[in-house]
Amino acid sequence: MVVIRSVRFLYVQKNHGAKNWNIKLSTNIEHICQIKKASLEGIRFRDRKLHGLTIRLDGLYDIIVQLEEKRVLSNGKDIIMLKQIENRRSIRKYLNKKVEQEKLIQVLESARLAPSGSNTQPWVFIVVESGEIKEKLSMADHQQKWMMTAPVFIVCVADIRCRISEDINVRLDENSPEPELKQIIRDTAIAIEHILLEAEHLGLATCWTAWFEQNAVRPILNIPEDKYVCGIITLGYGDEMPKNRPRKKLEEMVRYEKW
Ligand SMILES: Cc1cc2nc3c(=O)[nH]c(=O)nc-3n(C[C@H](O)[C@H](O)[C@H](O)COP(=O)(O)O)c2cc1C
Numbered sequence: 001m002v003v004i005r006s007v008r009f010l011y012v013q014k015n016h017g018a019k020n021w022n023i024k025l026s027t028n029i030e031h032i033c034q035i036k037k038a039s040l041e042g043i044r045f046r047d048r049k050l051h052g053l054t055i056r057l058d059g060l061y062d063i064i065v066q067l068e069e070k071r072v073l074s075n076g077k078d079i080i081m082l083k084q085i086e087n088r089r090s091i092r093k094y095l096n097k098k099v100e101q102e103k104l105i106q107v108l109e110s111a112r113l114a115p116s117g118s119n120t121q122p123w124v125f126i127v128v129e130s131g132e133i134k135e136k137l138s139m140a141d142h143q144q145k146w147m148m149t150a151p152v153f154i155v156c157v158a159d160i161r162c163r164i165s166e167d168i169n170v171r172l173d174e175n176s177p178e179p180e181l182k183q184i185i186r187d188t189a190i191a192i193e194h195i196l197l198e199a200e201h202l203g204l205a206t207c208w209t210a211w212f213e214q215n216a217v218r219p220i221l222n223i224p225e226d227k228y229v230c231g232i233i234t235l236g237y238g239d240e241m242p243k244n245r246p247r248k249k250l251e252e253m254v255r256y257e258k259w
Pocket residue numbers: 088089090091092144207208209210211231245
């Protein structure tokens with residue numbers, strides 16, 4: 001039986017017409033529900049810096065209400081998804097805080113629903129929480145020691161067997177010529193991006209890492225040689241808030257009607 005001794009909510013509020021957000025604490029669930037219902041605007045709140053103020057919540061509050069940002073475009077369309085895409089960062093420092101099982105499952109569920117060519121769904125996800133195995137993986141992944149601060153790794157594997165029969169001998173590596181390899185990497189990459197965005201949505205942080213060779217990573221997890229590891233995703237609660245990395249302008253990448 002779980003006994004909740006005290007439940008405190010941290011929330012942010014902005015008075016009508018005011019410029020700034022106020023950070024408040026409440027112990028009244030009904031009050032929080034009312035705010036959540038009534039708020040047309042809000043900001044997502046988590047263990048991150050907010051307007052220059054570092055809010056460390058580890059263990060301090062039992063429940064944190066996340067008021068989702070909901071801005072409405074002039075045409076009435078909700079831009080919350082775009083906001084989350086904009087907020088996501090590659091995080092390389094994590095809090096010493098476990099990822100709740102429900103959140104982990106929800107993140108994996110987002111990958112399950114990803115689209116794939118001919119609906120082949122050529123992916124397998126290996127969840128790693130063991131310190132010993134994480135250590136081996138981070139060493140194989142260009143000795144990126146920061147990875148060890150993440151409580152969970154998700155090793156994302158593409159399986160060519162949805163396109164090539166088991167009878168045909170295939171051993172994959174970075175130089176493999178099989179055209180199907182491109183297809184399974186493409187599809188698995190979509191599912192990985194779902195993971196990154198769903199994690200962001202849940203207030204979790206991630207970093208896609210892939211600074212490894214197939215032959216270094218596969219044996220650690222007994223992955224057969226006809227599978228291709230597309231990435232090792234670190235997952236946890238972020239303990240840093242890096243500035244956004246630059247992106248090209250839309251004009252540099254979008255063309256209309258012809259190249
Ligand atoms: C396929 C792929 C592999 C990556 N591998 C690594 C890696 O091994 N180590 C790392 O620190 N970051 C890695 N990154 C993160 C990128 O450096 C990061 O996405 C990029 O700099 C943009 O920053 P942002 O994700 O914060 O927007 C990888 C990203 C992708 C998509």
